Amino acid sequence: MRQSAGRILRPAGMTFTREYHAMLKIRNSRDFVGGVTMICVGLLFIWFGQELEVGNSFQMGPGYFPTMLSLLLMAIGALIVVQSLMVDAEAGDPETWNWKAYFLVILGPIGFGLALAGLGLAPTMLLLIVGVATASRYANWRHSILLGLFLAACSVLLFTKLLSLPVSAFGPWIPFIGDLF
């Protein structure tokens, strides 16, 4: 995809773009991105660990092991990048993306974490289930709400009653019902 896009964008007769193309021909864009990501991860850990004392191999400081590993990760990342420039990608299944699902499934737990203390377990669970269920194209509201109610009741029974987690079924944001439990 990248290559065909490059071909379209490259104006004819401009030699420097041709050189650029020959030098940096990415044959496996997925691996290229992967390798660059690994280099960035290594850099991030070195950056955030600069305060840590590295020491020497005899008296290793707290920064020794992570710094060495970060350098190693960057080296591996560089090798992956080199490989992505030399070895063609194998033809695989085309990637499918489902942004709505990613969005809902990842935000669900975050919302759960934010609302748990205030709403209490039962309403948070219900909202979580109904919320993430909409990520599926086969979901329908009736099923989701029933499932949410069922799991809310189960989790209250199992976690607050049996395992006595320090979370109430209904939190302070729901004053009236919360008082009943």
Add this chain to the structure above:
Amino acid sequence: MDIFSNLWLGASTAFMPMNLFYGFIGCLLGTAIGVLPGLGPTATIAMLLPITFGLPPESALIMLAGIFYGAQYGGSTTAILINLPGESSSVVTAIDGYQMARNGRAGAALATAALGSFFAGTVATILLAVAAPPLAAVALNFGPAEYFSLMVLGLVASVALASGSLLKAFAMIVFGLILGTVGTDVESGTPRYVFDIPELYDGLNFVAVSMGIFGICEILRNLESEHERSVGVKRVTGLMLTRQDIKRIIAPVLRGTALGSFLGVLPGGGAMLASFASYAMEKRISPNRAEFGKGAIEGVAAPESANNAGAQTSFIPMLTLGIPGNPVMALMVGAMIIQGITPGPNVISDEPALFWGMIVSMWSGNLMLVILNLPLIGLWVKMLTVPYHLLFPAIIGFCCIGAYSINNSVFDVFVMAGFSVIGFALSKMRFEPAPLLLGFILGPMLEENLRRAMLISQGDPSIFVRSPLSLSLLIFAVVVLALVLSPSISRKREEAFTE
């Protein structure tokens, strides 16, 4: 004999009503998740770990082990009946198992899978009981240098045996090792990469991390290509094997058990590799190889014995050395740590009831699975009619509350969410998440032993080659690496994984 008194101790632990009960629950849950595609043992064990905190260590580990080998049974049921492998380890079973089912021999295929698994499980249990104590005794003499080399070997071998790109698997191990350094440095007390977040001083919680990269991430992948399952299964009849069937499966079961037991012990090995390798071997040497792919009973017997044997023997390095060979074992190590048990060679002598109880429970669990599975097949197939759009919200709900209950803090829920994003991004770039978890679990141990070894040797790295044991472990690691990198083997390796 010593081993009999040990096994007696194990039996008295494993057959305690409470432990039998939790073993049963584990097997039942394991079979259920084995049947359901899209929910594997790793995610399930991660999800259920917080619930086991309140249990005694024996019951907790017996239940978690039951989930793992129960999944091997469950996965084969759907592979045979509807050509839908519930687990990666039963992918090859589907080839001939489903053909047998189409020929009206589903009952025979299921019986073969169950009996082969039971036989393999029994052999692997005996192997575990016989091999573990001497191995642990050797490991008791390990110094930091030997431990470091052993872990290096483990990590290298787990890469070699994994599928996909080697470089990327190495990158994942190193990434995991770095993530393992987050938290307070044990030696100096210095906080590392904590960003003044108090919850991070104890490090990232591995349960939250694994729920993110295995549980939630798997859901994200499944939702990309979501389709309704239509399940049409005929009634299963004729569970009895004919005399000729039995004659045909004896040799494959024995070979599968042997190969699976061997591959299970290797780091990175375990059930999936065992089943693939034994199917490939059987296809080459079986006298009925012409029938393979058209419903050969050997094609069910061999991989099913192998995956169960491999699942069981993968406990050997975990129980004797404290070194996990696959993500499930990494979670078991975590479960032990949470229960206040230090994994390693001391487990056998310090916690004999736990160790032998677990071993005997594996055998009793296998027996339960045979008894449980064959009559309940109708129920398991019914489970498949639970649509995914009802299943995955429940998984997310359990993950959230499970993550919360680790430390009764929502921070771990955020860690889980964060790692689901990381895991998903990595899987989009075709990085395997399993080596990351192994590195993450082994990271702190690796660092500690490295630092201790270097302190002993006063900064001289030759300590790792001066000890003969450490040297031979490192040489072995280099040989494994060289073998995998050599062109002819890597070609074979690719063939083995594509097959």
